[in-house]
């Protein structure tokens with residue numbers, strides 16, 4: 001219903017540093033390339049910007065191009081199975097466009113927070 005009011009910001013807006021790698025692009029398997037990225041969740045979009053020397057500052061986002069952005073609408077999120085990565089606390093994100101990402105942090109609290117936020121986002125935008 002386009003006339004229904006929406007809150008000004010989504011409860012799932014979030015940012016922080018994560019390790020990320022694509023594993024599939026346009027439905028094709030790609031080679032893993034884990035990088036530390038500044039991740040921003042806004043609306044249904046999840047954006048990654050290469051950190052400036054691993055920094056966590058917003059200035060880095062302004063200065064560097066976003067590495068890539070994925071649209072979470074119609075996507076899915078789950079805990080990655082052991083065969084996807086040997087790392088701990090790994091989330092697998094699949095998009096409707098055929099991109100699969102692994103996101104990870106050594107900090108389990110950080111990862112649990114992201115897991116919840118990503119699920120929120122997907123359910124909030126499920127009918128768009």
Ligand code: I3S
Nearest residue numbers: 021031032033034083084085086087090102
């Ligand atoms: O799933 P894989 O192929 O075992 O992933 C590992 C590789 O990408 C490896 O790099 P090489 O492409 O040089 O083999 C990475 O260094 C590892 O981190 C990858 O595995 P993990 O289990 O860390 O996701």
